[in-house]
Amino acid sequence: MNEITGQTRVLGIIGYPLIYTLSPNMHNAALKEVALDYRYLPFVVAPEHLASAIAGIRALGIAGVNVTMPHKETVIEFLDEISPEARMIGAVNTIHNVDGHLKGYNTDATGFIRSLREELVDPEGRHAIILGVGGAARAVAVALINEGVASITLLGRTVEKVEAFKVHLLGSFGQFSIKTLSFDDDLADIFEVGDLVVNATPIGMKDSTDLLPVPLEHVDSRHFIYDLIYTPSETTLITAAKDKGAKAVNGLGMLLYQAATAFEIWTGTPAPIAIMRDALLIGLEGGDRSKHAQKKDKRFSS
Numbered sequence: 001m002n003e004i005t006g007q008t009r010v011l012g013i014i015g016y017p018l019i020y021t022l023s024p025n026m027h028n029a030a031l032k033e034v035a036l037d038y039r040y041l042p043f044v045v046a047p048e049h050l051a052s053a054i055a056g057i058r059a060l061g062i063a064g065v066n067v068t069m070p071h072k073e074t075v076i077e078f079l080d081e082i083s084p085e086a087r088m089i090g091a092v093n094t095i096h097n098v099d100g101h102l103k104g105y106n107t108d109a110t111g112f113i114r115s116l117r118e119e120l121v122d123p124e125g126r127h128a129i130i131l132g133v134g135g136a137a138r139a140v141a142v143a144l145i146n147e148g149v150a151s152i153t154l155l156g157r158t159v160e161k162v163e164a165f166k167v168h169l170l171g172s173f174g175q176f177s178i179k180t181l182s183f184d185d186d187l188a189d190i191f192e193v194g195d196l197v198v199n200a201t202p203i204g205m206k207d208s209t210d211l212l213p214v215p216l217e218h219v220d221s222r223h224f225i226y227d228l229i230y231t232p233s234e235t236t237l238i239t240a241a242k243d244k245g246a247k248a249v250n251g252l253g254m255l256l257y258q259a260a261t262a263f264e265i266w267t268g269t270p271a272p273i274a275i276m277r278d279a280l281l282i283g284l285e286g287g288d289r290s291k292h293a294q295k296k297d298k299r300f301s302s
């Protein structure tokens with residue numbers, strides 16, 4: 001990589017506590033590949049410092065940042081402009097600084113669609129079932145409606161949140177076919193009509209790796225399953241769906257393409273996808289290796 005000079009521009013990510021992020025790996029590898037004089041750095045920003053951090057982006061001329069938990073929603077009030085999609089989602093994950101004018105985008109939505117189309121299926125005309133109604137589910141739902149799905153069914157465990165999200169979507173899109181259900185309802189009819197299932201819950205990660213977010217007795221080869229989870233790379237949902245003849249992919253592509261879209265917004269240069277994918281995979285392997293090492297260390301010390 002080039003020396004840091006007086007001309008070097010700064011990109012980064014703001015979040016809290018920001019213990020684990022693959023974004024610096026991906027972006028610095030991409031910047032190096034296309035020989036752009038930028039660096040991408042992590043900035044740990046506590047919620048009470050968000051306003052001054054955003055003022056700092058303007059004051060320091062930081063070219064752009066990604067925004068992660070817990071700031072994706074609260075950052076909106078500090079920005080000058082929000083893309084229509086980010087406004088509908090109610091969350092920003094990318095800020096671009098153009099001469100002090102800060103514009104917020106949501107590249108999770110774009111990243112999801114790019115990955116979905118490339119790896120699984122064209123969403124147009126599909127009947128989508130979205131599991132969960134958190135931040136990622138909101139990006140997925142707005143993106144799918146924008147891409148012309150025929151209907152959406154929202155499945156969540158907290159009835160008030162599910163209904164509030166439905167009202168929000170109807171407010172943004174007017175008349176649109178949206179059903180709501182809870183995980184305990186009979187899902188036979190939903191899986192009869194629905195053909196694109198997106199898991200936007202954390203069920204399948206960490207201490208729930210052996211769990212399914214929904215029973216799969218109604219899933220068959222007509223179904224397309226997109227699991228937003230990417231660690232583990234093959235969740236129990238993906239394995240079980242494939243066993244039933246469905247096509248299923250994980251969320252790695254979404255992670256990659258949300259970063260690629262942010263890179264293109266900031267630099268105006270096509271993202272070197274293959275390099276970013278390699279950096280992502282190396283970062284993930286490194287994470288796994290350090291986790292394995294920690295486990296090993298614990299075993300040795302006990």
Ligand code: NAP
Binds near residue numbers: 131158199205
């Ligand atoms: P979030 O805002 O915390 O939302 C999680 C949703 O899952 C909420 O609706 C929550 O319900 C529901 N949920 C959590 N535990 C549940 C359980 N045991 N049973 C039923 N529902 C449960 O999280 P998020 O940011 O949307 O992320 C969701 C998932 O997507 C995570 O696994 C995350 O890693 C993944 N993700 C992937 C990408 C990517 O690039 N691939 C990007 C973003 C997120 P309540 O509202 O009732 O709590």
